[in-house]
Amino acid sequence: MENKPLIFISNDDGVNAPGIRALIGLMREIGRVVVVAPDKPQSGTAHAITIHTPLRLSLIQKADGYEEYSCNGTPADCVKLGFKVVLRGKPDLLVSGINHGSNASVSIIYSGTMAAVFEGDMSGVPSIGFSLSDLSADADFKPSGKYVRIITEAVLKHGLPEGVCLNVNIPKATEEELQGIKICRQAAGCWQEDFDERVDPVGNNYYWLKGIFIKSDIGLDTDEEALANNFVSIVPVKFDFTAHAAIGELQKWNLDV
Numbered sequence: 001m002e003n004k005p006l007i008f009i010s011n012d013d014g015v016n017a018p019g020i021r022a023l024i025g026l027m028r029e030i031g032r033v034v035v036v037a038p039d040k041p042q043s044g045t046a047h048a049i050t051i052h053t054p055l056r057l058s059l060i061q062k063a064d065g066y067e068e069y070s071c072n073g074t075p076a077d078c079v080k081l082g083f084k085v086v087l088r089g090k091p092d093l094l095v096s097g098i099n100h101g102s103n104a105s106v107s108i109i110y111s112g113t114m115a116a117v118f119e120g121d122m123s124g125v126p127s128i129g130f131s132l133s134d135l136s137a138d139a140d141f142k143p144s145g146k147y148v149r150i151i152t153e154a155v156l157k158h159g160l161p162e163g164v165c166l167n168v169n170i171p172k173a174t175e176e177e178l179q180g181i182k183i184c185r186q187a188a189g190c191w192q193e194d195f196d197e198r199v200d201p202v203g204n205n206y207y208w209l210k211g212i213f214i215k216s217d218i219g220l221d222t223d224e225e226a227l228a229n230n231f232v233s234i235v236p237v238k239f240d241f242t243a244h245a246a247i248g249e250l251q252k253w254n255l256d257v
Helices: 018-028 075-087 105-109 112-122 142-158 223-228 244-251
Strands: 006-010 032-038 057-063 066-071 093-100 127-132 165-170 180-183 189-199 205-215 231-237
Touching: 006 018, 006 075, 018 032, 018 093, 018 142, 032 075, 057 075, 066 075, 075 112, 093 112, 093 142, 105 189, 105 205, 112 127, 112 165, 127 142, 142 165, 142 180, 142 231, 165 223, 223 231
Parallel strands: 006 032, 006 093, 032 066, 093 127, 127 165, 180 231
Antiparallel strands: 057 066, 165 231, 189 205
């Protein structure tokens, strides 16, 4: 057991979500596992961290080669606490998910699933986020298992380039319908949003965010295109937001004073 890789697991749907339970089962077949995940759903929290209230860890289970904790914080909090307090070091791999719902295209910006991945990446740990394009409570994660294992074992074998992590999205499909894996780029698009305005029993207005995703990208090499054709998409991503191509253009502005 000591020779097996140490795999850290988190998510944003909460420690009891079916997706993370499926991921835990798969990772326990590959290595030693430590889980630190939110004690309640944290979808859409992106890379938020908790600074105004105390963070708490609760041990759920501890066995040979396996530890599981819940945390009252965000996915990013879970990774920070997991590395600094639980492991007091770094794992060989971080995996996050399996998320209920796609994190393709610009959804990565809002994703707590991918925030955990970025947090691991910033610590120098090879990190992968897995998402299934199915928001239903009874989503079937079994068809994802084959691809989760293939990708995980490949990263453990080959590693990842410095500063690069993986955003993996899996279409809602049966094992027979899944066509394989495509390495992609992130599709261009946006969420066309609105608010559903309602009135509570005492006459005060309140609002629910709603919206639909609009893809503006007609390229055949994108994650959204792969998912539409029942391929598992892998997008290598990094947290350096610098628009390097624009630096030269801005330098022409003669901003010196």
